[in-house]
Amino acid sequence: MKTKYIATRGVDEYRASITKWVNAEDSVLEIGCEWGTTTVLIAPFCKQVIGTDVSGACIERARQEHEGIRFEVLDAFDVRAAADLGPQFTKIFIDVSGLSGYRSLLDLISLLTMYSTILQPDAIIVKSGALKDFAIHCVAWPS
Numbered sequence: 001m002k003t004k005y006i007a008t009r010g011v012d013e014y015r016a017s018i019t020k021w022v023n024a025e026d027s028v029l030e031i032g033c034e035w036g037t038t039t040v041l042i043a044p045f046c047k048q049v050i051g052t053d054v055s056g057a058c059i060e061r062a063r064q065e066h067e068g069i070r071f072e073v074l075d076a077f078d079v080r081a082a083a084d085l086g087p088q089f090t091k092i093f094i095d096v097s098g099l100s101g102y103r104s105l106l107d108l109i110s111l112l113t114m115y116s117t118i119l120q121p122d123a124i125i126v127k128s129g130a131l132k133d134f135a136i137h138c139v140a141w142p143s
């Protein structure tokens with residue numbers, strides 16, 4: 001598996017990761033874009049970006065406020081629909097409400113594994129303080 005997972009705590013870290021992880025060759029997918037505030041910050045650093053959210057109302061507002069950027073309705077758990085959006089995504093940003101705490105850690109790890117298996121991006125940047133805490137305490141035993 002080639003995908004790296006980057007766990008960030010809070011929206012400031014999530015957005016600060018853009019300049020470190022996104023480059024001009026990237027096709028980027030944001031999952032949980034709400035009104036597109038972060039999608040717009042990603043756009044100048046990459047080849048193309050698509051912002052997505054499960055809420056049709058959010059996507060409608062994102063389209064109105066940010067003409068020229070592509071926004072689509074997508075349920076994060078419908079990984080096939082994400083793949084069908086078109087581009088081979090090299091970076092994926094995930095900021096889905098309800099998925100950042102300890103109670104949802106297994107669901108989040110399952111989601112990350114599905115995206116890394118099916119879409120095979122180089123990196124998934126996720127807003128989850130729980131995953132960050134967990135990752136800091138993990139050491140992979142060398143084999």
Ligand SMILES: C[S@@+](CC[C@H](N)C(=O)[O-])C[C@H]1O[C@@H](n2cnc3c(N)ncnc32)[C@H](O)[C@@H]1O
Pocket residue numbers: 011031032033034035036037038039052053054055058074075076077095096097
């Ligand atoms: C904290 S907001 C995202 C903020 C945005 N990333 C930003 O930086 O401005 C979380 C978003 O997750 C969306 N969401 C919740 N469940 C979702 C799901 N299953 N699939 C996709 N988006 C979901 C919500 O509609 C909400 O807009």
